Amino acid sequence: MARSGSGLVVVLGVAITRRATRVAAVLLAASLASGCARDYHDAVVAFYDAANANQAAVVSNQTVLRDILVDAEREAFLQREARLDAVGCESDSVECRLEFGDRAGVFKLTPAAMEPPMQNIVALAGDLKGYAAALKAIAESNAVADVEAAVDDAGGKLKKLVDTTGQVASKIGATGGQSTVAATNIDWATPAALATKWVLGQYIRSAQLDALQDATSAGKKPVEESVVIYQQAAEQVRRVQSARLAQSVTEARTALSLPGGRNARNYENYLQSVMIYQGFIDKKPAAMATSLGGAHTKLTEALHGSPRSLAEALKLIDDVIAQAAALQKVVAAFQEAQKQRLEAKKAGGTP
Numbered sequence: 001m002a003r004s005g006s007g008l009v010v011v012l013g014v015a016i017t018r019r020a021t022r023v024a025a026v027l028l029a030a031s032l033a034s035g036c037a038r039d040y041h042d043a044v045v046a047f048y049d050a051a052n053a054n055q056a057a058v059v060s061n062q063t064v065l066r067d068i069l070v071d072a073e074r075e076a077f078l079q080r081e082a083r084l085d086a087v088g089c090e091s092d093s094v095e096c097r098l099e100f101g102d103r104a105g106v107f108k109l110t111p112a113a114m115e116p117p118m119q120n121i122v123a124l125a126g127d128l129k130g131y132a133a134a135l136k137a138i139a140e141s142n143a144v145a146d147v148e149a150a151v152d153d154a155g156g157k158l159k160k161l162v163d164t165t166g167q168v169a170s171k172i173g174a175t176g177g178q179s180t181v182a183a184t185n186i187d188w189a190t191p192a193a194l195a196t197k198w199v200l201g202q203y204i205r206s207a208q209l210d211a212l213q214d215a216t217s218a219g220k221k222p223v224e225e226s227v228v229i230y231q232q233a234a235e236q237v238r239r240v241q242s243a244r245l246a247q248s249v250t251e252a253r254t255a256l257s258l259p260g261g262r263n264a265r266n267y268e269n270y271l272q273s274v275m276i277y278q279g280f281i282d283k284k285p286a287a288m289a290t291s292l293g294g295a296h297t298k299l300t301e302a303l304h305g306s307p308r309s310l311a312e313a314l315k316l317i318d319d320v321i322a323q324a325a326a327l328q329k330v331v332a333a334f335q336e337a338q339k340q341r342l343e344a345k346k347a348g349g350t351p
Contacts, residue, residue, distance in 0.1 A: 040303060043313055044139040044212065047299055050317045051132035053324035054288045055125040060331045061285065062118040065241065068276055068334060072248040073100055073111055081251045084111070102247055109240060120168045120233040121285055124226050127161040128292065131223070135215060144207045154215040158222050165226045172233050209303065216300040227293035234286035245277040279330045288327075291319040 076082035082102050089096035101108040116122075134154035141147040168174075252270040255261050298313035 039310060040209065040212065041139045043299055043302065043310055043317075044135050046314060046317045047295055048129075048132040048136040050292055050295060050320035050324075051125075051129040053321050054292055055122075055129040057288065057324040057327040057331070058118060058121050058125045058285050061327060062116055062122050064331045064334045065118065065280070066116045069241070069244050070111070072244065072251075072273075076102075076247065076251055079251070079255070081254070082247070109244065118237050118285070120171060121230060121237065121289075123164050124161075124168060124230045124233070124289075127157070127164045128223070128226060128289075131157040131161055131219060133157070135212065138208055138211045138215060141208065142204070144204060147204070147207045147211050151211045151215055155218070158215075158219050161219075161226055162222045165222065165229050168233055169229045172229070172236050174229055174232055213303050216296065216303055219296065220300055223293055223296045227289045230289040231286045234284075234289070237285075241280060245273070245280055248273040249277055276334060279334065282330065284323075285327070288320050288323045291316045291323065295320065 073082065073084075077084050077100075082100065085099045085101070087095065087097050087099055098111050098114060099108045100111045131154065134150055134157045137150035137153065138147055141150055249270075252266065252273040255266045256270055295313045295316035298309040298316060301309035302313055
């Protein structure tokens with residue numbers, strides 16, 4: 001047991017045999033006495049909170065942008081500003097798919113209803129949250145057996161993150177060294193390889209620190225790699241959504257210029273289309289991933305004896321949470337605008 005008042009750490013049972021020469025064991029006693037272990041616990045929990053906020057924000061954004069784009073495509077098609085083509089779909093076809101394009105054939109895209117634009121980002125964000133949850137479980141465990149179970153879970157979550165990163169990298173055509181780690185077949189056949197088999201009586205805080213060091217070290221490359229692929233996926237989303245949303249602005253402006261087009265409905269549609277596009281430009285899901293990856297790196301450094309890195313990790317964690325909150329506000333504004341537009345259409349008897 002540790003007596004915080006005296007700074008004395010009593011280790012029951014036999015001497016620690018694994019890493020007996022590690023200086024970290026000595027430093028840990030001092031950190032426990034000074035309260036630093038609690039700081040690491042709080043930082044790990046905060047890292048999970050940031051990963052959770054990131055995931056929630058991109059899921060909300062995915063849903064709202066899909067609905068916005070589906071609505072814009074529907075309006076464009078009904079107003080003959082765009083076309084919807086079935087490709088294949090014959091009795092002897094090997095494929096059957098839809099293509100949505102503008103009237104002049106400038107671009108062709110899978111309709112948003114068929115392939116949500118941010119699904120790759122959502123998948124990566126979900127796996128980053130899963131890994132962060134495993135780290136949180138380690139930090140909050142009350143027994144060595146629970147710590148070991150949480151470390152095993154961290155190994156499984158890292159394997160899933162690596163697999164998803166590789167799948168997304170392949171889907172978006174990531175090239176060069178950027179997808180090297182994601183494509184590597186890392187042997188996670190026995191996730192317990194990450195775990196430390198602690199001897200009877202080892203102090204729980206020491207077990208937690210040991211486990212967090214192992215887990216974050218193992219996660220360093222997979223997390224870095226997932227962030228790189230996340231950024232590339234976000235850039236592809238930006239290009240696709242820019243094409244869709246720019247067309248929405250053009251169509252709304254054209255509607256205003258037609259004979260009899262200067263009416264309240266077309267005016268509101270034009271304002272909304274510009275607001276949606278501007279909001280899309282302002283929010284940057286990739287920035288959240290960058291800050292989250294940086295926070296993981298700094299947290300890993302702090303757990304390995306660099307206390308100054310802890311403050312940097314917490315700052316990056318705060319950045320992620322602030323960016324996620326800002327994105328959620330934009331999403332809420334989009335939802336409200338869409339709601340008002342639908343109500344106006346119903347009131348006016350339009351389809």
